[in-house]
Amino acid sequence: MSSITQLIAYEEGWRSKPYYCSEGYPTIGFGFRVGPQSAPLNQYQFTLPRVAGEAWLQAYLEMLKDSMEGYSDIQAALAQCNEARASVLYSMAYQMGVSGLTQFKKALHAIQRNHWLDAKNEMLDSRWARQTPNRAQRHADQIQSGLWFSGYSDTV
Template sequence: MSKLVAQLKRHEGVKKFCYLCPAGFETIGVGRNISQNNGLGLSDDEIDYLLENDIKRCKQELIALPWFVDLDPVRQDAIVNLCFNLGMTRLLGFKNALAAMEARDYSKAADEFYDSRWAKQVGSRADEVCEMIRTGRYGEGYA
């Protein structure tokens, strides 16, 4: 680590969560102003980096479900999408849907996910994810 990096970390502090700096700006990390007004926000590369890390984290958590690794790639993506959106703890609350996934009863699993408060909250996202679970295919518009 360079001397400048060490100095900036010492001066600014290292914050893993958003906070208001003394000047009243939303800040994160090492003094990164992310406010809409006068802030840097995040670059597209930074957003992609964070997203890829979050996807990796979800996949690592999902390895705990022994049947997950045996799913085809599209159904794995659907479960990763659910984990990303809900978090692992809330995803594990879908006991009937996950049992159906493990039994490879994908229609039942899709129905269980679709018949939930989550599906009502996320609208078309639920349509898309449940269809991926049901068919093992992405909808139109995906390569």
């Protein structure tokens, strides 16, 4: 499993059976939304094998990376990032969508200028950080330090 998939696996967790995410959407695997908000879970009568979930995750991450290439602010930020920092941006896009990541204009501009503390502070001054404070803190710390959070390697 690559470092970015370890990060996603840690942050999203794994469930082989459908469940409701925090926003009320039927979800499975590594946080894959499978239905509309509040749809009854009994409509999703399947189990996702982990190996299939890992393949799905890899395919989705490739699609996500391709989508992120269409945004100059994201590309300029990624160009300044080592793997640990870039993985945070991929994780944020995974969680919020690429359009959600584009809303972090000040953070992306701080990353482009290698102003890591400013980027961290901008990330933490957001609705995202209020909704998922632990994840946001881990990600903001990783952006600032450029070092991997040690817990990610425990998910394999």
